[in-house]
């Protein structure tokens with residue numbers, strides 16, 4: 001058994017481990033852990049309390065993959081429902097689809113009986129109205145601090161800085177039966193253009209799992225992971241016999257090929273292989289992750305390997 005997550009997944013580690021220890025499935029474990037992160041209002045990068053888009057609306061992206069069947073479900077730009085990962089799982093289980101976006105995703109969440117609510121907490125709203133963490137000149141905003149409609153395009157270019165206002169939760173588990181599942185959930189890049197969809201709900205970009213080989217999940221500059229098909233790259237390399245850390249490094253080096261300014265390549269990844277190996281990397285020097293495997297009494301926090309090019 002193995003559980004690995006981005007550092008902000010710590011609030012879900014115990015609940016997920018309990019499921020795994022009781023013989024539960026990797027899929028249940030990653031969903032349960034992710035739900036707790038989505039419920040955490042102090043986390044402004046995921047679910048309830050997430051930072052909003054340029055219009056002040058919280059839009060969630062999430063995906064889940066069952067590595068046993070390689071079935072997957074996802075939602076993009078979901079508004080008004082915090083449990084994005086559960087909606088994603090239900091897309092996988094109840095619909096003949098993989099990805100629902102926007103209005104359709106919200107309609108489906110309502111049909112599931114989930115409670116509609118305002119996901120923008122006063123704390124997150126204050127940061128938004130305060131000029132997007134000080135980045136947006138006054139001319140872009142009206143007297144209430146909202147971004148003026150006609151300025152959205154230019155505002156998106158100015159606020160584009162995933163390092164300052166982004167984050168995501170990644171959770172990957174391998175259960176006692178060897179099944180691997182992965183979950184990714186995010187409120188995306190804060191101050192994004194309305195309707196912007198990142199890598200998190202895109203199977204192959206921000207999330208991929210295959211019980212035969214392993215799984216990988218990303219946080220960081222989603223546009224890069226989208227262009228690099230990053231999570232799938234790692235698992236495909238594993239299937240060709242490449243060692244886990246080497247596979248991750250190849251995927252990262254692909255990203256550095258996509259962006260000539262290496263300082264702009266902001267990416268973190270957690271990954272595991274089917275044989276119990278795991279690794280976590282980041283282009284940033286101070287990033288951590290959390291993990292727990294059989295025999296450990298509690299989860300542990302550890303620094304990620306740093307990749308600089």
Ligand code: ASP
Nearest residue numbers: 166167168198219220222
């Ligand atoms: N990857 C996420 C996105 O681009 C954000 C992040 O992980 O920082 O939406």
